[in-house]
Amino acid sequence: MKPRPSLNDVAKTLGVSAATVSNAVSSKGRISADLKKTIRERAAEMGYVPSSAGRALRTGRSGFLGLVLADIAHPLFPQIAQAIENAATDFGYGILIGDSRGDVSIQKKAIDRLIERGADGVIIVPRHGSQVGDIGRPMAVIDSEMTPGNTVSADHRDGGKQVGKHLIELGHRNVAIIGGFKDSNVQHDRINGVKSAFPSDAEIQTLWIEDIELEGGTGCELGLARMVSEGVTAFVAVSDLHALRALTELQRAGFDVPGQVSVTGFDDLIWSNVISPTMTTVRMDMPKIAEIAVSNVIRQINDEMTDEDRQNLSVPMTLIARQSTGPAPTTLKN
Amino acid sequence: MKPRPSLNDVAKTLGVSAATVSNAVSSKGRISADLKKTIRERAAEMGYVPSSAGRALRTGRSGFLGLVLADIAHPLFPQIAQAIENAATDFGYGILIGDSRGDVSIQKKAIDRLIERGADGVIIVPRHGSQVGDIGRPMAVIDSEMTPGNTVSADHRDGGKQVGKHLIELGHRNVAIIGGFKDSNVQHDRINGVKSAFPSDAEIQTLWIEDIELEGGTGCELGLARMVSEGVTAFVAVSDLHALRALTELQRAGFDVPGQVSVTGFDDLIWSNVISPTMTTVRMDMPKIAEIAVSNVIRQINDEMTDEDRQNLSVPMTLIARQSTGPAPTTLKN
DNA sequence: CTGAAAGCGCTTACAG
DNA sequence: CTGAAAGCGCTTACAG
Numbered sequence: 016m017k018p019r020p021s022l023n024d025v026a027k028t029l030g031v032s033a034a035t036v037s038n039a040v041s042s043k044g045r046i047s048a049d050l051k052k053t054i055r056e057r058a059a060e061m062g063y064v065p066s067s068a069g070r071a072l073r074t075g076r077s078g079f080l081g082l083v084l085a086d087i088a089h090p091l092f093p094q095i096a097q098a099i100e101n102a103a104t105d106f107g108y109g110i111l112i113g114d115s116r117g118d119v120s121i122q123k124k125a126i127d128r129l130i131e132r133g134a135d136g137v138i139i140v141p142r143h144g145s146q147v148g149d150i151g152r153p154m155a156v157i158d159s160e161m162t163p164g165n166t167v168s169a170d171h172r173d174g175g176k177q178v179g180k181h182l183i184e185l186g187h188r189n190v191a192i193i194g195g196f197k198d199s200n201v202q203h204d205r206i207n208g209v210k211s212a213f214p215s216d217a218e219i220q221t222l223w224i225e226d227i228e229l230e231g232g233t234g235c236e237l238g239l240a241r242m243v244s245e246g247v248t249a250f251v252a253v254s255d256l257h258a259l260r261a262l263t264e265l266q267r268a269g270f271d272v273p274g275q276v277s278v279t280g281f282d283d284l285i286w287s288n289v290i291s292p293t294m295t296t297v298r299m300d301m302p303k304i305a306e307i308a309v310s311n312v313i314r315q316i317n318d319e320m321t322d323e324d325r326q327n328l329s330v331p332m333t334l335i336a337r338q339s340t341g342p343a344p345t346t347l348k349n
Numbered sequence: 350m351k352p353r354p355s356l357n358d359v360a361k362t363l364g365v366s367a368a369t370v371s372n373a374v375s376s377k378g379r380i381s382a383d384l385k386k387t388i389r390e391r392a393a394e395m396g397y398v399p400s401s402a403g404r405a406l407r408t409g410r411s412g413f414l415g416l417v418l419a420d421i422a423h424p425l426f427p428q429i430a431q432a433i434e435n436a437a438t439d440f441g442y443g444i445l446i447g448d449s450r451g452d453v454s455i456q457k458k459a460i461d462r463l464i465e466r467g468a469d470g471v472i473i474v475p476r477h478g479s480q481v482g483d484i485g486r487p488m489a490v491i492d493s494e495m496t497p498g499n500t501v502s503a504d505h506r507d508g509g510k511q512v513g514k515h516l517i518e519l520g521h522r523n524v525a526i527i528g529g530f531k532d533s534n535v536q537h538d539r540i541n542g543v544k545s546a547f548p549s550d551a552e553i554q555t556l557w558i559e560d561i562e563l564e565g566g567t568g569c570e571l572g573l574a575r576m577v578s579e580g581v582t583a584f585v586a587v588s589d590l591h592a593l594r595a596l597t598e599l600q601r602a603g604f605d606v607p608g609q610v611s612v613t614g615f616d617d618l619i620w621s622n623v624i625s626p627t628m629t630t631v632r633m634d635m636p637k638i639a640e641i642a643v644s645n646v647i648r649q650i651n652d653e654m655t656d657e658d659r660q661n662l663s664v665p666m667t668l669i670a671r672q673s674t675g676p677a678p679t680t681l682k683n
Numbered sequence: 684c685t686g687a688a689a690g691c692g693c694t695t696a697c698a699g
Numbered sequence: 700c701t702g703a704a705a706g707c708g709c710t711t712a713c714a715g
Contacts, residue, residue: 021707021708021709022708022709022710023708023709031685031686032685032686032687033686033687033708033709033710034685034686034687034688034710034711035684035685035686037709037710037711038684038685038710041710043710043711044684044685044710044711045684045685046684046685047684047685050684050685064465065465065708065709066406066467066707066708066709067405067411067465067466067467068402068405068406068409068411068467068707068708068709069406069691069707069708069709069710070708070709070710071401071402071405071406071691071709072400072402072403072405072406072690072691072692072693072707072708072709073690073691073708073709073710073711074691074709074710074711075402075691077401077402078466079445079466082446087427087430087431087434088427088428088431088619089427090424090427090619090620092426092427092430093421093422093423093424093426093427094422096421096426096430096446096448097421097422097448097450100421100446100447100448101448101450104448104462109445109462109463109466110445110446111413111443111444111445111446112416112430112434112444112445112446113434114430114431114434114435114438116431116435128438128443129443131398131399131401132401132412132413132443133400133401133402233622234622234623234627236625256619256620256623259593259620259623259624260620260623260624260625262597263596263597263600263624263625263626264625266597266600266601267600267605267606267625267626269603271601272601285422285424285590286424286590286593286594286620288567288568289568289590289593289594290593290594290597291570291594291597291598291601292597292601293568355691355692355693356692356693356694357692357693365701365702366701366702366703367692367693367694367702367703368694368695368701368702368703368704369700369701369702371693371694371695372694372700372701375694377694377695378694378695378700378701379700379701380700380701381700381701384700384701399692399693400691400692400693402691402692402693403691403692403693403694403707404692404693404694405693405707406691406692406693406706406707406708406709407692407693407694407695407706407707408693408694408695408707409707
C-alpha cells in the first residue's frame, strides 16, 4: 500500500499550480493543449489517481448511484444489476447496492442508508404492491406503467399480447394463465396483455400461485394435469420461474411439451435456453431500460430535468419463440 | 433537496465546538454522557447526517468495499451479493459492484475501477480458471481451496462427498457426473469429492458440457437417455443449472425421476425447491462465507492481519435431500 | 493561458 | 471533559 501522490504532489513535482493540474486532468477550464498533454503523461507516470473523496467533498457529488431491489435474491437481479452497472459506468458513475432483505418495511431503510452513504441518486425496483414515496433525492423507479412514480418499464402489456398472439397463431383457444402475486402491477399488465390478444369466445382462466400455495404449501403441485384433461392446451406463466415449475410438473405427469400442451414464460431467465424443451419467453430490453433509468437520475442530479423528461416511458419487449410452444393438439386426450 | 446541516452548523447552533459534536456523534474521544446525549438528540432533530465525503477525506477511508464477480449474470450472484451486502452492512460498510461483462481480461479493469472510486478493499469471486494477482489493496478471494490466493470457500470437496454418500446409501453404483468447465477448480473439487465417496468397483464417468456443446452447439441435448439405457442410475451435476438441464432432458425422454433415474445438483439455486420433482442439492453457507470474506478484508484495512488470519478457510456445505433422488432401480430397462 | 487562495465537512492530536 | 486549529485532496471563481 504505497501512498499515492496527491494532485498537489503532482503540481509540485511538475512546477505548476494545483489548479492547472486539476484542469489538465478534468479537461475543464482553459489550458493549452501542450501543457495538458504533458501534465497528463507525467501524472500517469507518477501513478496519480484523483481522490474521489476530495472531489466529492468539494463538488458535493459522490459519483455513486444507489441500486435498491426489494429482494436481491430475485432471479432477475443479475440481469438488472448488470445492465444498471454497465449503464452507470458508461455515464461515469458507480453503483452501490442496497438490500431490504425481502422485507418491504426495510425497503425505505435501505434507500436511506444508501443516501446517507452519499449516493447522488437512487434507482429502485420496488417490491410488488409497494410504493416509493418522495425520498428527497433524485430517483428513478423501474416497475410498471401502472405504478405511481414509475419512471421506465418494459411494455409488459404488449409483451403479454405478443405471447397471446403467438399462441393464437398456433391454434390455442383454451389457455390458463399462471400468476404469482395478485398485488403485482407488472403481473397484471402482462396478464391483461395476454387476454387482450384472444377473441371473446376463447376460454381463459387465471390461477394464482399464492392462492394455491396457501392451501397446498410452498412448492406444492399446481394441479395442471387435471386442467389439461379438461381441455387447456397452453399455460402462460408470468415468469420463467413459474413456467419452469409448470413445465416440470407437466413433464413429470407424462405430458409431452409442446406436443400435448404448450408452456410460455417471461423474462428469459438464465435457464430458459438450456432446459429441454427450451422455453418460449418474452425478454425485456434491460440495457435500454437501465440506460433510461440511469440517465434520468443523472439529469435530475444535474438539474437538467424538464417536464418532458419525467414521462413514464415503456420499452418494447421481444418474444423469443422456442421449443416449449407448438400447435394446439386437435385431440384433447390420449 | 433542502441543504442538510453540516457538523459545524450543529456545533454553532448548540454553542459547542465542532470537535465535541464529532465526538458525540462518533462516540470517540472523551465526552460526558449527558452532553453526548443532548448533542445527539439535537443533531437528529436538525436532520444532521454526517458527510461521508468529509469523513472519507479526513480519515482516508471511504467505507466501501468493492464486490467483483467475473460475471454478474451468474445464477449464484443473487445469493452472493445478498450475503456480502448483509455482512458488509453489519460491519458498517457499503458495497460497490463491479462487472467484468463476462470477459476475464476486463476482470482486472473492473477491480481497478472500484479502487479508483475509493473502495477500501475488494472481494472477488474470480472466473473459473483465472487468477487474481496482487492488487495493492486489501482483498479477499472466494473460490476454491485449490485457487492460489483463495481466502475462503465452501468445502466443495466434502459437499461432493456428501452427494456421493447419499447416492451410495440409495444403492447407486453406476453414476455419471456432469461438469461444465474443465478449468474450474470449484468443479474439480466437487467432482473429486463425489468420486471419493464411491468404492473402486463403482462405475463412474464424467461428461463435460463444454465438450458436448463444442460438437452439438449451445443448449444441445446431452445424450443422457442412452446412458440410462446403458446402466447409469444417477446423474450428479456440479451445478443446479446443469442438473435442471439433465432433469428436463430425462423427463422429456419419458424417464421417471427419481423412479428410474436420480439427479442431483449443487448450490440450491432459486428454482430447485419449486420444480417437480424438487432437486436434491448441496448448499453453501453463503452468510458464513460472506462474513469471513468481509471481516478478513476489514482486518486488512485496519492492519490487524496476523499470519493466522490469512489462512485458506473452508466452510461446510449442507446436503439437502429432496425428491429428485431415490433408490437405484434394480431392473435397468423398462 | 496560468496561479494564489478559499473552502467543501470532517477528525485528530494537542492545549487547556 | 471541552475547544481551537490544522489539514485531508480537490475545484472554483477570481486575478493576472
